[in-house]
Amino acid sequence: MTTQKQKEQIAGWLRTCNLSITDTRVKILELFLKSNGALEHGDFEKLAGKSFDRVTVYRTLQTFLDKGLIHKIPTTDTSVRYAICKSDCKEHEHHDHHVHFKCDACGTTTCLDDTSVPSIALPRGYAMNNVEVVVSGVCKDCK
Amino acid sequence: MTTQKQKEQIAGWLRTCNLSITDTRVKILELFLKSNGALEHGDFEKLAGKSFDRVTVYRTLQTFLDKGLIHKIPTTDTSVRYAICKSDCKEHEHHDHHVHFKCDACGTTTCLDDTSVPSIALPRGYAMNNVEVVVSGVCKDCK
DNA sequence: AAATAATTTGCAACATTGTTGCAATAAAGT
DNA sequence: ACTTTATTGCAACAATGTTGCAAATTATTT
Numbered sequence: 001m002t003t004q005k006q007k008e009q010i011a012g013w014l015r016t017c018n019l020s021i022t023d024t025r026v027k028i029l030e031l032f033l034k035s036n037g038a039l040e041h042g043d044f045e046k047l048a049g050k051s052f053d054r055v056t057v058y059r060t061l062q063t064f065l066d067k068g069l070i071h072k073i074p075t076t077d078t079s080v081r082y083a084i085c086k087s088d089c090k091e092h093e094h095h096d097h098h099v100h101f102k103c104d105a106c107g108t109t110t111c112l113d114d115t116s117v118p119s120i121a122l123p124r125g126y127a128m129n130n131v132e133v134v135v136s137g138v139c140k141d142c143k
Numbered sequence: 144m145t146t147q148k149q150k151e152q153i154a155g156w157l158r159t160c161n162l163s164i165t166d167t168r169v170k171i172l173e174l175f176l177k178s179n180g181a182l183e184h185g186d187f188e189k190l191a192g193k194s195f196d197r198v199t200v201y202r203t204l205q206t207f208l209d210k211g212l213i214h215k216i217p218t219t220d221t222s223v224r225y226a227i228c229k230s231d232c233k234e235h236e237h238h239d240h241h242v243h244f245k246c247d248a249c250g251t252t253t254c255l256d257d258t259s260v261p262s263i264a265l266p267r268g269y270a271m272n273n274v275e276v277v278v279s280g281v282c283k284d285c286k
Numbered sequence: 287a288a289a290t291a292a293t294t295t296g297c298a299a300c301a302t303t304g305t306t307g308c309a310a311t312a313a314a315g316t
Numbered sequence: 317a318c319t320t321t322a323t324t325g326c327a328a329c330a331a332t333g334t335t336g337c338a339a340a341t342t343a344t345t346t
Binding site: 078101120127131 | 215216217218219220221222223242244247255257258261262263264265266267268269270271272273274275276277278279280281282283286
Binding site for chain 3: 020022023024025052053054055056059060078
């Protein structure tokens with residue numbers, strides 16, 4: 001399912017981040033490539049044929065976050081959704097420049113990479129750091 | 144701390160929603176009025192002098208959500224934040240028309256009632272239902 | 287290629303958070 | 317004040333997230 005090209009891409013990402021290339025990390029990144037959407041913690045334990053240890057998943061995701069390899073997407077429930085950063089995110093300096101879309105029908109969350117977040121004028125006294133936009137509705141596949 | 148006027152406002156809200164006026168509900172709504180920001184579940188167990196039963200808080204918040212009295216605010220962690228709906232929200236038909244601001248310094252989330260969410264052009268095939276905008280940065284009190 | 291050093295993983299035990307059924311309690315309508 | 321209806325709190329449970337430490341894997345050195 002995973003092409004040789006993808007495997008090399010994944011290995012490259014890990015090397016760039018100074019992370020050892022381990023089975024767990026590779027498999028988790030493969031899941032991201034396959035899913036083409038945002039994943040939440042539980043997905044990793046289920047999606048993988050051989051399910052990972054819960055602790056390992058938590059730690060791996062945290063590592064990827066620290067390295068700026070993935071980013072979190074805001075949700076209105078207790079789940080935490082993660083997606084791969086396609087843009088130029090540096091460590092601890094992640095900024096989403098795109099809009100996230102959550103489909104009310106199929107429940108998936110995707111990154112609309114080509115839809116950039118609009119600028120927002122804040123009231124006097126507020127300093128802006130980052131803007132998160134989550135649009136909900138019906139995605140193109142569920143229409 | 145709570146004025147007579149506020150008490151009447153709270154009772155009015157509950158009556159409008161066809162909800163019995165109980166101590167728990169009144170106290171929780173008072174906390175919303177006092178806090179002037181978004182609250183998460185744990186706050187209610189702590190903030191109240193007499194702490195509520197966890198189950199009661201969950202059920203009360205769910206009731207308020209169902210009636211459109213409060214709304215959820217997206218977060219990137221496992222917490223769920225709630226704020227009072229000041230605008231005209233009907234049951235199960237909530238739409239935020241304003242931007243939410245999360246302060247990286249003090250951690251509080253507030254509703255910027257006067258800052259409306261910008262319109263966003265989605266890619267072809269997507270149907271929009273609701274837009275959530277959360278801006279993070281430094282609020283006017285922490286500057 | 288083997289040995290060592292450094293990192294990563296999995297287990298166990300625990301802490302926290304969210305859920306359900308049911309009996310006790312409190313609110314609303316008469 | 318009494319009855320009906322709705323709400324609350326308890327207990328037990330389920331799910332989710334965390335920590336320390338030993339075993340296993342990866343990278344590095346020889």
